[in-house]
Amino acid sequence: xxxxxxxxxxxxxxxxxxxxxxxxxxxxxxxxxxxxxxxxxxxxxxxxxxxxxxxxxxxxxxxxxxxxxxxxxxxxxxxxxxxxxxxxxxxxxxxxxxxxxxxxxxxxxxxxxxxxxxxxxxxxxxxxxxxxxxxxxxxxxxxxxxxxxxxxxxxxxxxxxxxxxxxxxxxxxxxxxxxxxxxxxxxxxxxxxxxxxxxxxxxxxxxxxxxxxxxxxxxxxxxxxxxxxxxxxxxxxxxxxxxxxxxxxxxxxxxxxx
Amino acid sequence: xxxxxxxxxxxxxxxxxxxxxxxxxxxxxxxxxxxxxxxxxxxxxxxxxxxxxxxxxxxxxxxxxxxxxxxxxxxxxxxxxxxxxxxxxxxxxxxxxxxxxxxxxxxxxxxxxxxxxxxxxxxxxxxxxxxxxxxxxxxxxxxxxxxxxxxxxxxxxxxxxxxxxxxxxxxxxxxxxxxxxxxxxxxxxxxxxxxxxxxxxxxxxxxxxxxxxxxxxxxxxxxxxxxxxxxxxxxxxxxxxxxxxxxxxxxxxxxxxxxxxxxxxxxxxxxxxxxxxxxxxxxxxxxxxxxxxxxxxxxxxxxxxxxxxxxxxxxxxxxxxxxxxxxxxxxxxxxxxxxxxxxxxxxxxxx
Numbered sequence: 167x168x169x170x171x172x173x174x175x176x177x178x179x180x181x182x183x184x185x186x187x188x189x190x191x192x193x194x195x196x197x198x199x200x201x202x203x204x205x206x207x208x209x210x211x212x213x214x215x216x217x218x219x220x221x222x223x224x225x226x227x228x229x230x231x232x233x234x235x236x237x238x239x240x241x242x243x244x245x246x247x248x249x250x251x252x253x254x255x256x257x258x259x260x261x262x263x264x265x266x267x268x269x270x271x272x273x274x275x276x277x278x279x280x281x282x283x284x285x286x287x288x289x290x291x292x293x294x295x296x297x298x299x300x301x302x303x304x305x306x307x308x309x310x311x312x313x314x315x316x317x318x319x320x321x322x323x324x325x326x327x328x329x330x331x332x333x334x335x336x337x338x339x340x341x342x343x344x345x346x347x348x349x350x351x352x353x354x355x356x357x358x359x360x361x362x363x364x365x366x367x368x369x370x371x372x373x374x375x376x377x378x379x380x381x382x383x384x385x386x387x388x389x390x391x392x393x394x395x396x397x398x399x400x401x402x403x404x405x406x407x408x409x410x411x412x413x414x415x416x417x418x419x420x421x422x423x424x
Numbered sequence: 425x426x427x428x429x430x431x432x433x434x435x436x437x438x439x440x441x442x443x444x445x446x447x448x449x450x451x452x453x454x455x456x457x458x459x460x461x462x463x464x465x466x467x468x469x470x471x472x473x474x475x476x477x478x479x480x481x482x483x484x485x486x487x488x489x490x491x492x493x494x495x496x497x498x499x500x501x502x503x504x505x506x507x508x509x510x511x512x513x514x515x516x517x518x519x520x521x522x523x524x525x526x527x528x529x530x531x532x533x534x535x536x537x538x539x540x541x542x543x544x545x546x547x548x549x550x551x552x553x554x555x556x557x558x559x560x561x562x563x564x565x566x567x568x569x570x571x572x573x574x575x576x577x578x579x580x581x582x583x584x585x586x587x588x589x590x591x592x593x594x595x596x597x598x599x600x601x602x603x604x605x606x607x608x609x610x611x612x613x614x615x616x617x618x619x620x621x622x623x624x625x626x627x628x629x630x631x632x633x634x635x636x637x638x639x640x641x642x643x644x645x646x647x648x649x650x651x652x653x654x655x656x657x658x659x660x661x662x663x664x665x666x667x668x669x670x671x672x673x674x675x676x677x678x679x680x681x682x683x684x685x686x687x688x689x690x691x692x693x694x695x696x697x698x699x700x701x702x703x704x705x706x707x708x709x710x711x712x713x714x715x716x717x718x719x720x721x722x723x724x725x726x727x728x729x730x731x732x733x734x735x736x737x738x739x740x741x742x743x744x745x746x747x748x749x750x751x752x753x754x755x756x757x758x759x760x761x762x763x764x765x766x767x768x769x770x771x772x773x774x775x
Contacts, residue, residue: 219632233628234622235620235630236489236620236630237631239511242481242488245489247489248486249449249486249489249495253489257621274482278477
């Protein structure tokens with residue numbers, strides 16, 4: 167019971183629903199969901215935000231958010247978000263996509279949404295693996311990394327190289343804000359939240375396409391403990407996928423400060 | 425109102441605008457490209473959304489998004505592009521949102537050619553994408569009918585929260601005919617209780633087609649099927665010519681029906697009592713009416729610009745009551761009246 171001597175210091179964001187998670191222990195999808203929900207609350211945009219969910223582990227993201235949501239076909243979230251945004255230009259539209267969704271089956275849709283400068287925000291969760299189907303090689307799986315479809319480790323001679331999407335999309339003239347962040351420790355979680363806020367602010371100012379790539383953990387399919395998974399992000403993923411701001415267009419620089 | 429000379433593709437586009445089309449998403453493909461070009465010219469100036477997508481796959485998923493947002497929306501394409509759109513059509517059907525699609529059919533399979541064809545009958549009427557659903561499929565046989573069906577397609581799509589496909593062969597898209605276009609309608613905005621607009625002052629809404637529990641997905645499908653039953657009950661459309669005293673009947677739709685009409689006129693002049701039955705709704709197919717007709721004629725000739733796709737539905741309706749002969753042309757070839765007339769005569773000789 168809360169009395170006059172107590173105060174609430176931690177609670178569900180208003181944009182969250184009070185349901186039990188379906189994510190595995192140690193998975194950081196939940197952290198990223200929370201950062202988005204907190205940001206929606208803080209910007210006061212809950213009642214005008216429409217989310218588009220992907221295919222993959224986060225297919226059920228709409229269960230956790232108290233906002234309108236549409237479920238896209240695999241990889242097509244940016245196209246669907248385009249249809250929604252063009253119909254309702256004054257609403258805030260975001261997609262939440264994994265690496266298989268955005269960097270493999272949906273590469274055409276994400277590239278062209280960025281090329282058009284589509285005024286949507288994209289949260290790209292890169293955990294270097296297909297989680298929902300049980301740990302197959304992703305377009306972002308690291309060289310040498312073992313998965314169920316690269317059981318001897320990703321052989322770049324046979325299976326090619328992982329794709330760095332932020333670096334690619336940053337080259338699009340239509341992209342206004344493209345950054346890579348990580349959620350492997352509290353400092354980086356805070357930085358990720360600031361980037362999510364910046365992405366929404368770019369959209370609120372009709373300033374074009376924004377994407378935050380977020381390095382995320384998958385202890386279950388990486389076959390490691392939750393803490394080892396966070397260590398893997400820091401020591402293995404970040405060297406291949408350096409954190410940083412890949413594109414902050416001049417027109418949106420003033421929106422990013424603070 | 426006076427009649428004006430319109431090209432099929434452009435008449436369809438103008439009819440869609442007059443029906444209150446708010447957004448269009450498409451990809452160039454012959455022989456439908458004038459439709460996209462017409463809207464590219466008109467829509468931005470009207471403050472309506474026009475997007476040339478990166479593929480038909482993206483275009484139909486943009487339509488899916490716009491439909492979720494409650495907009496009057498459509499795409500158009502031709503056969504190979506429609507094949508690519510089947511993914512999105514399945515999602516639209518599974519999610520219960522309304523959308524209109526125009527297919528200006530060309531020769532296949534594969535890249536085929538750009539000449540007129542009716543060989544999309546299977547992929548349009550039998551679902552095309554995965555899962556249990558049939559889009560409403562309407563086949564015009566003139567430019568006037570193409571414009572009229574397009575104009576009414578949006579109301580129909582919204583009534584059932586379903587896909588309506590205008591299935592016109594390349595002839596209808598490319599030819600010019602005198603047309604009286606319907607009057608422009610204002611865009612009406614009202615909340616119908618399902619569209620995604622942001623949850624201001626109401627509980628959140630979710631548009632999805634995923635139901636992991638088999639029992640729940642079964643129940644979802646039961647509801648979708650109930651909708652199909654309603655459509656089959658209410659939306660059957662066909663045209664009949666000289667059937668009152670007919671001993672023989674030609675069944676054909678679209679351009680094939682136009683050519684058959686001329687051939688039947690010639691056959692009548694030769695004293696053959698033959699008529700034409702022209703399905704306009706390919707789904708729902710007019711089974712009941714064709715069954716009735718098959719009970720009072722001696723034989724049936726099916727004419728198509730395919731290897732005989734509608735023929736399967738004709739057989740279902742006729743159920744071996746009378747002989748059915750088939751005349752089909754493929755590869756973008758159009759059956760001409762002077763080719764159909766001998767087929768009518770052969771049908772009569774056989775009896």
